[in-house]
Amino acid sequence: MANPLHQFEINPIVPIKLGGVDASFTNSALMMVITVAVVTLFLTMSMKGRALVPGRWQSMAELCYEFVASMVKDNVGSAGRQYFPFIFSLFMFILFGNLLGLIPYSFTFTSHVAVTLGMALTVFVGVTLIGFIKHGAKFLTLFVPSGVPAVMLILLVPIEILSYLSRPVSLSIRLFANMTAGHTMMKVFAAFIVPLGFLGGWAPFAIDVALTGFEFIVAFLQAYVFAVLSCIYLNDSLHLH
């Protein structure tokens, strides 16, 4: 039986050594380049006509834009407008990475903690820096809940700080775990189809069909959750309570 984790293996395509660090161009990196290319192509080609009454492709591009724009507006307010390009890039990159990873024989780069933690830490560090730039030392009041007796603060401030530090972890683990679990499950069931023969093979096959649909939902949802949480974190830094 095929190893269900084989699909997550990283293979170098162009080996590069940078001062003892393995910086090879891998299949993961290739999929990221493809994702960026596909997103860029999709957005530029579909908006080429710039029709007042959009066609199908233009509608899809505008749908993506408006979805993220309203997400930023609802969660951050008008102050978040200048961060829209970042949130939009993040959302499209994860969404297309997840969706392209569903194509057979391709690679899902969002199923690696290195990738998701990299993105989560970018958001985390960026949001923290924005908070300190906008509010200075006053940003630290984020960790002091208001209306709490001073004695309780000894306990609550460490909890708040821990809760703040857990943000990048939960953000990255969620995306990585969902993608890895879904793809592994699909592969496990797929591996049962042929060994069970023509009579028994239909059951895992039906499950796999259902799982494929489920994976499409998860692919979209995880991109949405990642983007919406980035918005929420950004909102916390921009507007202290």
Place this chain on the structure above:
Amino acid sequence: MSDDKTPNELDDFDARLRRAQEGRSADQEDGEFAKTPTQGFGLAFRIGTELVAALAVGLLIGYWLDIWLETTPWMMVVFFFLGSGAGIMNVYRAAQGIGLGVGIGPGGKIVSGKDETDDKKDTAGD
């Protein structure tokens, strides 16, 4: 015919433009309605990891402090409880969409309340 209409149309356009700038275009209601199920799903996916992540971060910090201060296993015990506290608080905030600071819902946007959303918009505008 069209000349008679022009002032009216311009007024209408002004009104629509103002509404759009305030982020309250007429079709937004439909969009929000359509989005509601995904937001429920999104919240569900959030909650599980939120609990575990804080605990993991707490344990990790405790572990490193123990190695650094050579106080095994006391820091880890302390941070286990702090981490679980933080995790439960994360979940509580995510579910309620209230509170402050870390991991709060966007003014109840994910959870439910229409009025909470409006509150948020007001504060965001300030």
